[in-house]
Amino acid sequence: MSGPHDALPKAEPEAFALSPGDTYQQILDRDSREVPEVLRWRSARELPVVRVPIERYVSQEFHDLEMEKVWGRVWQMACREEVVAGPGDYAVYEIGDTSIVVVRGEDHQIRAFHNVCLHRGRRLKDGNGRSDELRCPFHGWSWKLDGSPKPVPCHWDFPHAKREDFHLPELKVGTWEGWVFVNPDPECIPFEQHLGELPRHFEAWPLADRYTEAHVAHLFPCNWKVAQEAFMEAYHVIATHPHLLPSLGDCNSQYDAWDTFSRAVTPQMVPSPHLDHAPTEQEIMDSFLLQTIDAPPKMPVPEGMTARQLFAQMMRMNLQASVASVQRVSDAELNDSIYYTLFPNFHPWGGYSKINYRFRPYENDPNRCVMEVFLLSPFRGSRPAPASLRWLDVGEPWTNAPELGTLANVFDQDTFNIPNIQRGLRAAAHEHVTLARYQETKIRHFHTLLEKYVNA
DSSP, rough: OOOOOOOOOOOOGGGGGOOSSHHHHHHHHSSSSSSOOOGOOOOOOOOOOEEETTTHHOOHHHHHHHHHHHHTOOOOOEEGGGGSSTEEEEEEEEEETTTEEEEETTOEEEEESSBBBBBOOOBBBBSSEEEEEEOOOTTTOEEEEOOBBBTTTTTOOOOOOOGGGOOOOEEEEEEEEEEEEESOOOTTHHHHHHHHHHHHTTTTTTTEEEEEEEEEEEEESSSSHHHHHHHSTTTTTHOOOOGGGGBBOOGGGGGESSSSEEEEEEESSSSSSOOOOOOOOHHHHHHHHHHHSOOOOSSOOOOOHHHHHHHHHHHHHTTTTTTTTGGGGOOOHSEEEEEEEETEEEEEETTTOOEEEEEEEEEEEEEEEEEEEEEEEOOSSOOOHHHHHOETTTOOOOGGGGGGHHHHHHHHHHHHSSHHHHHHHHSSSSEEEOOOSSTHHHHHHHHHHHHHHTTT
């Protein structure tokens, strides 16, 4: 079902053709602070997939195969730990037709159960909340927070229902940096094996020490992979965000792939090599801040300072109340987009960006999906309460979520193409999409792993 792919010969990272201009490593060499070792790591491995069958995005048959062989077997992020902070707190996670309830027990252990009553099949919980039991609203069948059954109403009428047979079906659970992961496969690989070396990458940026400042979900009329892949490369900037070219080194980006995750790093406050002239430092800053023409500069760049240095300095001032060591943090960590993808659908960002993404199918439809944005912010003192989830419907602008700030405008540009990609794929006369050898490394890495799952 995965279809054929074109193979490329093995090559050393230096054999990749790169765009004109500085490499990302050369940009790091000019940083005003020492950069963390993790940004010096490189893993530009060769990958086999350079063409992807269109059926992967439009076929119900392939979607059903994904539901069985990927979502039924892979570790996937379900929620933040702060949503299930105390005993009785629960969160509902859904993927396709599968509904899962994640709950914190009286023993403070996090567990996950299939969110289905074992009597007549009604979902036990319809959303997030808090309760001292998992009770079905239909007939009142109930379970303790550890999944063990409580006495059945009219128990005399169920002599055939043995208590030991009615423990809620439980899923494997893992936690990392404040995220809760679940796996429906009782024979799955250990969670630590799925993470691989990813925890080492985030030692400098502990996400567990942040709280959810915003959580926004958007429904889209496209396959989940179409939406996800729009956020896995900077190649699209020249056409989708041309106004950002003076301040975004799109094809200066570095792309890396490890076993179960990949990374892209796109430098900010660095002009794109696509430009035929060198912008001034003020033009770089104005581009980044979406400065309107003829308006006075929102942030004047002093003579002798670069826009990159100035913005990093401003970020240090903004973070000094919540990050004790911020004066030692490099310009790169405060400016650049450092975006990871952990297979299959989780996208945590490194550095001091707040952004994290999750993409998943909506219900059981290959033509609909949900994109979620989590903004995680550092704090000192008591942890603030996590933001409530805001849903945006098909066609609704991201600007209807003011908690996203100026990011909403960029997301509107990013997602403008998404419905038309799905329409185009359904109408296509050709059979494959073709991927760039280097700039679409993350997408190629994803499909390489996807093939392994669906062919297993």
